[in-house]
Amino acid sequence: MNEFERLPLVDAGLSGWFQNGTGELFRGFPVTAEDIVLDIGCGDGGNASFCARLGAAVILADIDPAALAEAVRKLASDGVTPIRAVLTDSNPLPLKDGAVTAVVCTEVIEHVADPVAFVGELVRVGRSGARYLLTVPDPVIEELQIPCAAPSYFQHPNHLRIIGREDFAALVTGAGLVIDDRDSYGFYWSMWWLFAWAAGPHWPEDLQPMVQPWARSWAAVLKTPRGKDLKRAFEDLMPKSQLILAHKP
Amino acid sequence: MSAGDPLTQAAAMVRGFVARFAGRGTPPPEHRPLTEFDRLGRSDDELGGWYQDAGGLLVAGFPIARADKVYAEGDLEVADFCRRHAGRLIDGAIEAVPSGSVSRICSIDALQHAADPAGKLGQLVRIGRPGALCLLAVPDPVLDKLLRQVAPAPDRRPALERDAFAALVTAAGLIIEDRQFHGFFRAMHCALRQVCDGDPAHPALAHWVATWESALAAPQGLRLKRLMDEFMPQRQLILARKP
Numbered sequence: 001m002n003e004f005e006r007l008p009l010v011d012a013g014l015s016g017w018f019q020n021g022t023g024e025l026f027r028g029f030p031v032t033a034e035d036i037v038l039d040i041g042c043g044d045g046g047n048a049s050f051c052a053r054l055g056a057a058v059i060l061a062d063i064d065p066a067a068l069a070e071a072v073r074k075l076a077s078d079g080v081t082p083i084r085a086v087l088t089d090s091n092p093l094p095l096k097d098g099a100v101t102a103v104v105c106t107e108v109i110e111h112v113a114d115p116v117a118f119v120g121e122l123v124r125v126g127r128s129g130a131r132y133l134l135t136v137p138d139p140v141i142e143e144l145q146i147p148c149a150a151p152s153y154f155q156h157p158n159h160l161r162i163i164g165r166e167d168f169a170a171l172v173t174g175a176g177l178v179i180d181d182r183d184s185y186g187f188y189w190s191m192w193w194l195f196a197w198a199a200g201p202h203w204p205e206d207l208q209p210m211v212q213p214w215a216r217s218w219a220a221v222l223k224t225p226r227g228k229d230l231k232r233a234f235e236d237l238m239p240k241s242q243l244i245l246a247h248k249p
Numbered sequence: 250m251s252a253g254d255p256l257t258q259a260a261a262m263v264r265g266f267v268a269r270f271a272g273r274g275t276p277p278p279e280h281r282p283l284t285e286f287d288r289l290g291r292s293d294d295e296l297g298g299w300y301q302d303a304g305g306l307l308v309a310g311f312p313i314a315r316a317d318k319v320y321a322e323g324d325l326e327v328a329d330f331c332r333r334h335a336g337r338l339i340d341g342a343i344e345a346v347p348s349g350s351v352s353r354i355c356s357i358d359a360l361q362h363a364a365d366p367a368g369k370l371g372q373l374v375r376i377g378r379p380g381a382l383c384l385l386a387v388p389d390p391v392l393d394k395l396l397r398q399v400a401p402a403p404d405r406r407p408a409l410e411r412d413a414f415a416a417l418v419t420a421a422g423l424i425i426e427d428r429q430f431h432g433f434f435r436a437m438h439c440a441l442r443q444v445c446d447g448d449p450a451h452p453a454l455a456h457w458v459a460t461w462e463s464a465l466a467a468p469q470g471l472r473l474k475r476l477m478d479e480f481m482p483q484r485q486l487i488l489a490r491k492p
Contacts, residue, residue, distance in 0.1 A: 144480060148472055194477070195460075200468030209463035217441070217456035224444040224453070226399065233398040234440075237391070237481070 004212070007188075007219045014228060015185035015235065023054050028181050028245050029133045031056050031102065038100040038125060040090065041108030045071025051104070052080040059100065061086040061093070090121055098127040106135045107241065109171070110159045119175040123248060132177055132246040136163045138239045141190040148197040168242055177246040186240025187231065188218050193240070284449070285458050286438060293434045293461070296471060297478060300326070305334045307355065310427045310488050311384050317352045320376055323386075324357035331355060346376040354383040358484065360417075361387045361408065370421040377491040383423060385489065387414060389482045392436040399443045411485055423489035432483030433474065434461045439483065 012018060016027035024030045025047060031037060033055030039048035040061045048058040052075060060075070060083065062068040068085055075083050088094055090112070103122050112118040122132065142162040145153065152158060163171070172179055192211055199206035221227045294300060298309035305312050307330050313319060319335040320343070321328045332338045335353065339346055354373050363369035373383065393408035409417065411428075418425055438457060445451035464470045 144476060148469065148476060194473055195464060195467070198464055198467040198469045198473040202468065206467055210460055210467060213456040213459035213463065217453050217460055220451065220453035220456060221441060221444055224446070226444040229399045230440065230444050233395045236398070237395055 003219055004215050007215050007222075010222060011188050011218070011231075012185075014222060014231060016183060017185075018050055025050055025104065026133055026183075026243065026245070029102075029131060035102050036100045037102045037104060038095070038122075039071075039104045040093075040122065041105060041111070042071045043067055043106075045074040047104050047106060049075050049078050049080065051102075052078065056102070057084070059084045059086060059095070061088050061090070063087070063089050090118055093121045093125055095125045097124055098130075099125050101127055101130050103130065103132045103134075105133070107137065109134070109136045109168075110161055110163055111157060113160070115161075115163075115171055116174070119171055123175045123177060126248045128248060130248045131180075132172075132248070133243070134168075134172060134246065135241045135243045136168055138184055138186075138190075138242045139164050140238050141193070141240055144190075144238070145193065145197065148194070150197070163242075165242060168244060172244050172246050176248065178249055179244055179246045181245040183243045183245075184239035184241065185235050185243065187234035187238055188215075189240040190238045191218075285462075286449075286454070289458055289462050289465075290435055290438075293465065293474070294431070296465065296474060297431045298429075299431070300330055302330075302333075307331065307334075307384065308429070308431075308486070308488075310429075311353075311382060313353055318350065319353040319355065320346060320351045320373070321355040322357070323359035324355075327355050327357050343372050343376065348375050349378050351376050352378055352381050354381060354385075356384070357386045358388065360385065361406065366409075367417060367421065370417060374421050374423060374491060379491060381491045382426075383487075383489045383491065385414075385418060385487045386484045389430065389436070389485045391481045392439065392483060395440055395481070396443060399440070409485075414485060414487060418487050418489050423491060425487055425489045427486075427488040429486040429488070430479045430482035430484070431486060433477035433481055435483040436481050437461075 018025070019027055022030065023032065031051045031054045035051070035056035036059065037048065037051045037056045038059045038061060039045070039051070042048050042060045042062050044067065045060060048060055048071065052058045058080070060068060060071045062071065065087055068087055072083055072085050086094055103126055105122060109115050109118065126132070137159065139162050142159070169179060191214060195210040195214060196203055196207055198210065221230055299307070305314055307313050307327065313331055313334040315336045317335045318337045318339070319331045320339045321331045322340060328338065328340050339351065354377055356373055360366045360369055377383065388408040390408040390410050415425060415428070438454060441453045441457055445453055464473055
């Protein structure tokens with residue numbers, strides 16, 4: 001993997017993701033062999049794979065059979081056994097009350113028809129004390145994309161709504177969870193997406209001349225002694241995602 | 250590119266640039282050649298509506314013609330444009346300029362340096378004829394806040410908030426005709442410079458220039474520029490008229 005290919009992982013790590021040294025999926029979200037982790041809307045299974053490497057039992061869940069199959073393949077290739085995979089629209093989740101100790105739900109809530117019912121299901125399947133890592137797109141970059149994104153970006157099955165920062169917190173606390181921490185990250189990707197829309201109908205061909213030097217510029221920033229400070233400032237200004245860490249009382 | 254820009258190198262570049270455009274001969278040898286940043290910055294400005302020689306527009310909505318007597322402060326490129334298009338350019342001490350004597354007033358990145366911005370604006374209004382058009386530009390607060398987060402500057406006055414800028418202009422008796430936001434490319438470059446340890450050839454900067462050059466050439470690049478110019482501009486502009 002060259003520097004250009006490593007950048008997303010390096011950037012994510014500096015944001016707080018994938019803390020191998022401390023066994024945290026995100027800073028403040030430790031995972032151990034005692035955990036049963038539900039990765040809901042698991043996508044390609046990267047988060048679940050990280051949790052499995054820390055010894056946790058993981059449950060993959062997704063509405064998309066292709067994504068779920070890909071996640072199962074990824075975990076299998078990482079040597080994870082057994083793999084529990086659930087094809088579900090989460091309405092309701094086919095899990096018993098209090099079945100898991102941790103829930104990972106990244107970039108899903110903006111897609112679902114009824115966010116209150118959906119988060120309620122996540123709370124139902126968590127034990128008392130269960131921990132939640134929840135992310136949704138940040139409203140600043142979502143609103144910037146309104147005039148430039150492809151129309152399908154804001155249509156089913158993609159983003160059905162823009163979730164404000166206070167709305168996100170209210171959704172979580174309204175479901176009965178206690179918020180432990182909040183964060184935001186992904187400025188590098190916010191810019192990437194704006195470039196993607198600028199490329200118009202001819203991407204990825206017309207996108208590469210923008211995102212390749214952009215990756216090199218951002219990689220050079222992160223290598224400087226004060227690059228993390230600049231990254232933090234941009235993560236506050238125009239993050240791709242907002243994150244909440246919470247627990248069930 | 251303004252006198253308010255802390256980079257003395259940029260100021261030296263502008264002096265060379267102006268000297269050439271003003272027909273005063275080639276720049277002295279100590280002036281460095283234009284960089285890719287300078288060239289792209291100028292192109293980006295022009296795409297944003299600046300320096301439209303054909304129509305005599307300093308910026309969209311701000312025509313300058315031979316009939317105009319112009320007072321300009323704060324930016325050498327702006328002064329140069331005015332010199333080429335106006336009947337007369339005044340760029341000296343404002344106190345010496347007679348009341349009601351000019352038809353165009355350009356104040357670029359100057360108000361924020363005044364100890365009394367309202368008093369300073371009052372001086373600008375004083376020298377304008379009835380109907381005079383004013384172009385007022387100051388740094389935008391979005392970039393200013395980001396820079397302060399990276400490098401705290403407690404001794405420097407914060408940039409005017411957008412509402413406060415408009416209120417200042419209105420309180421001075423001017424009628425706002427347009428508001429504009431310019432220079433995301435330069436604002437981003439300025440932010441990146443904060444971590445580049447004074448190295449103008451730092452890869453973070455060089456690759457940013459390459460990124461933006463490609464963005465402007467992309468099918469929807471101009472739309473992206475307009476979007477980002479408003480989101481995190483280098484400068485906020487108000488075009489206003491003296492009643």
